[in-house]
Amino acid sequence: MKQHSYFQTDVGKQTISGILTIGSLPLLLFSREANSLEMGGLGLLLLFGGMLSVPIMSRSKRRQV
Amino acid sequence: MDLPVTLWMWLLALSPVFILLILMLRFNWGAADAAPIGVVTASVVAFIFYGADFNLLALESAKGIWNAIIVLFVIWPAILLYEVTYAAGAFEVFKRGMQKFTPNELLQIMTLGWVFTSFLQGITGFGVPVAVAAPLLAGIGVFPVWAVVLALLGQAWANTFGTLGIAWQALVLSTGIGDTAYFIPTALWASGFLLIIDVFTGIAFCYFYGKMAAIRKGMPAILLISLIQGGGQMIFSIFDPNVSCFISTLMALAAIYFIGKLPFYNTPWRLEDSLIMDRSAKHGHEEVESQMKMAEAFVPYLVLTLATMIFLMIPPVTQFLNSWQLGFSFPETQTVYGVINKGYIKYSPFSPLTHAGTLLLISSTLGYLYFRSKNYIQPGKIIGILRKSVEKTVPSTIAVVALIIMSKIMGGTGQTTVLASGTAMVLGKYYAALSPGVGMLGAFMTSSNMSSNILFGEFQQMTAKLLNLDMSLILGAQTAGGAIGSTIAPSKIILGTTTVGVLGQEGLVLKKIIVWAILSATFVGAFVMIMTILNGG
Numbered sequence: 103m104k105q106h107s108y109f110q111t112d113v114g115k116q117t118i119s120g121i122l123t124i125g126s127l128p129l130l131l132f133s134r135e136a137n138s139l140e141m142g143g144l145g146l147l148l149l150f151g152g153m154l155s156v157p158i159m160s161r162s163k164r165r166q167v
Numbered sequence: 168m169d170l171p172v173t174l175w176m177w178l179l180a181l182s183p184v185f186i187l188l189i190l191m192l193r194f195n196w197g198a199a200d201a202a203p204i205g206v207v208t209a210s211v212v213a214f215i216f217y218g219a220d221f222n223l224l225a226l227e228s229a230k231g232i233w234n235a236i237i238v239l240f241v242i243w244p245a246i247l248l249y250e251v252t253y254a255a256g257a258f259e260v261f262k263r264g265m266q267k268f269t270p271n272e273l274l275q276i277m278t279l280g281w282v283f284t285s286f287l288q289g290i291t292g293f294g295v296p297v298a299v300a301a302p303l304l305a306g307i308g309v310f311p312v313w314a315v316v317l318a319l320l321g322q323a324w325a326n327t328f329g330t331l332g333i334a335w336q337a338l339v340l341s342t343g344i345g346d347t348a349y350f351i352p353t354a355l356w357a358s359g360f361l362l363i364i365d366v367f368t369g370i371a372f373c374y375f376y377g378k379m380a381a382i383r384k385g386m387p388a389i390l391l392i393s394l395i396q397g398g399g400q401m402i403f404s405i406f407d408p409n410v411s412c413f414i415s416t417l418m419a420l421a422a423i424y425f426i427g428k429l430p431f432y433n434t435p436w437r438l439e440d441s442l443i444m445d446r447s448a449k450h451g452h453e454e455v456e457s458q459m460k461m462a463e464a465f466v467p468y469l470v471l472t473l474a475t476m477i478f479l480m481i482p483p484v485t486q487f488l489n490s491w492q493l494g495f496s497f498p499e500t501q502t503v504y505g506v507i508n509k510g511y512i513k514y515s516p517f518s519p520l521t522h523a524g525t526l527l528l529i530s531s532t533l534g535y536l537y538f539r540s541k542n543y544i545q546p547g548k549i550i551g552i553l554r555k556s557v558e559k560t561v562p563s564t565i566a567v568v569a570l571i572i573m574s575k576i577m578g579g580t581g582q583t584t585v586l587a588s589g590t591a592m593v594l595g596k597y598y599a600a601l602s603p604g605v606g607m608l609g610a611f612m613t614s615s616n617m618s619s620n621i622l623f624g625e626f627q628q629m630t631a632k633l634l635n636l637d638m639s640l641i642l643g644a645q646t647a648g649g650a651i652g653s654t655i656a657p658s659k660i661i662l663g664t665t666t667v668g669v670l671g672q673e674g675l676v677l678k679k680i681i682v683w684a685i686l687s688a689t690f691v692g693a694f695v696m697i698m699t700i701l702n703g704g
Binding site for chain 2: 124142143
C-alpha cells in the first residue's frame with residue numbers, strides 16, 4: 103500500500119493552513135512598524151488564505167464523497 | 168464616539184454571529200469551517216460599513232492570533248494529558264473506581280461532570296475543566312458529544328468566582344465598584360444568580376440522564392451539592408470573593424464522598440435506556456485488566472491540582488513566576504466613527520510559567536513518567552501518544568484562531584457595542600430582563616466570562632445609571648450571563664470535542680446546550696425584571 107507523506111493527509115493539510123494563519127502574525131505586527139502596506143497586505147492574504155482553505159477543503163472533499 | 172446606532176447598523180453587526188450560528192446549527196458545519204466565514208463577514212462589515220481601515224483590521228487580527236496562541240497553549244497539553252492517561256489504561260480504572268465509590272451511575276456522572284469540573288474551574292479555568300472532564304465522562308461510558316455537553320454545563324456556575332476570582336476582578340476593575348457601597352450587593356446578586364444556575368445545572372444533568380425518573384433520584388444530591396457549592400460561594404463572596412469558589416468547590420469535593428455513602432446512593436442504580444450512555448461500546452483501555460489502583464490513575468490530576476495550588480495560590484511564588492511575561496506592543500487605532508482601540512506597551516501579556524497550559528504540560532509529563540516507571544505505559548509508546556496528540560490538536564487550531572479574530576474585529580470596530588447598545592435603546596426599562604443576555608453574548612463572542620465583563624461591564628453600568636436601574640442587580644446579572652454564555656462559547660466547545668475525538672460536531676453540542684443556556688438566562692432575566700418592578704422601576 104502506498105504511504106502518503108504527512109502533508110498529504112487531512113491533518114497535514116490543516117497543519118499547513120494553521121502554519122499559514124499563525125505565520126501571518128509577524129507580518130501583521132511589523133507591517134505597521136515598517137510602515138509597509140505590502141507586508142500588511144501579505145499578512146492578511148496569508149491569514150485569510152490559511153483560514154478559508156479549511157472550509158474550502160472540507161466542501162470539496164464532501165462533494166467528492 | 169459617533170457611531171450611528173441604527174437598525175441597519177445593528178443588523179450588519181449581527182450578521183457575523185448570525186451566519187456563524189446558522190452554519191453550525193442549521194447546516195451542521197464544524198467550527199473550523201464556519202468560523203472563517205464569520206471572520207470574512209465581520210471584516211467586510213467592518214471595512215465597508217463601520218469605517219475600519221486596512222491597518223486596524225491587520226492589528227486586530229494580530230491581537231486575535233496572539234490571544235488564540237495563548238488559548239491553544241491550553242488545548243495542546245490538555246490533549247497530551249488525555250492521551251497519556253488513555254495509553255496507561257487509567258480510564259478503565261476510573262470507571263471501576265467510580266463503581267466502587269458509588270454504584271449509582273447518575274451520582275458517578277454528577278461527581279465527575281459537575282463536582283470535579285467545578286473544582287477544576289475553581290482553581291484553573293481557561294477551558295481546562297472542559298478539556299479534562301469530558302474525556303473522563305466519556306471514559307465511564309457517556310457518549311462523547313454528551314460528555315462535552317455535561318462538562319460545559321458543570322463548569323458554568325463557577326466561572327465568575329472561579330480561577331481565583333479572575334472574572335469577578337475584571338468586573339470590579341472595569342466598573343470601579345471596588346471601594347464603593349455597590350461591592351457587596353453586587354457580589355451577593357452575582358453569587359445568588361450563580362446559585363440558581365448551579366441548581367439548574369444539577370437538574371439538567373439528571374434530565375439529560377433520564378428525564379423525571381433521574382430528577383427524582385438525583386434531587387437530594389442536587390440540593391446538597393448546590394447548597395454547598397453555590398450557597399457556600401454566596402457566603403464566602405462577602406468575605407473574600409477571590410477564593411469563595413475555590414473553598415466551596417473543595418468542600419463539595421469532600422462532601423460528595425459522604426453523599427455516595429448515603430443509603431439512597433450506595434446501592435446499584437442506573438437507567439438502561441439513558442440517552443446519554445453508550446451501552447454498546449467498550450470504553451477505556453482495551454487490554455487485559457490493569458493492576459493500577461484508583462489513586463494511581465489520578466496521579467496526573469493530583470499533580471495538576473498540587474501544581475496549580477503551589478503556582479497560583481502562594482503569592483510570592485506567583486509573583487516570582489509571573490515576572491517573566493511575553494507580549495507585543497500595539498499602537499492606538501481608530502475607525503472613522505471614532506471607535507478607539509487603545510495602544511498597549513505589552514498587549515495581553517502571556518505568563519508562560521503560571522499559564523494553565525504549563526500546569527497541564529507538567530501534569531502530563533510527570534503523569535507519563537509515573538505510568539512509565541510502573542510499566543502501565545509500554546516502552547516506545549510515547550511516539551504514538553505524541554502522534555495522536557498532534558492529530559487531535561491540529562484541526563482545532565484554525566477554529567480557535569478564527570473565532571477569536573472574529574471577536575476582536577467585531578469589538579475593535581464597534582460592532583459588539585452596537586449590538587448591545589441598540590438593544591438597550593429599544594427596550595428601555597425592559598432592558599433589565601435582557602441584561603444577562605448581554606453578558607451571555609459577551610461570553611459567546613469572547614469565550615470567556617472575564618472578557619465579557621471587560622467588554623460589557625462598564626456598558627451595563629452606564630445603561631443602569633441611564634435607565635435608573637439597580638446597578639448591583641444589573642452587574643450581577645451581567646456576570647451571571649457571562650457564566651451561562653461560557654457553556655455556548657465555540658472555543659470552549661472545541662476544547663471538549665477535540666479531547667473526546669468528535670471534532671466537527673460542535674453544532675450538535677451547541678444544539679443540545681443552547682436551550683439550557685437560553686432558559687437559564689431567561690430565568691435570571693425574569694428575576695431581574697421582577698426585582699426592577701418591585702423597586703418601582
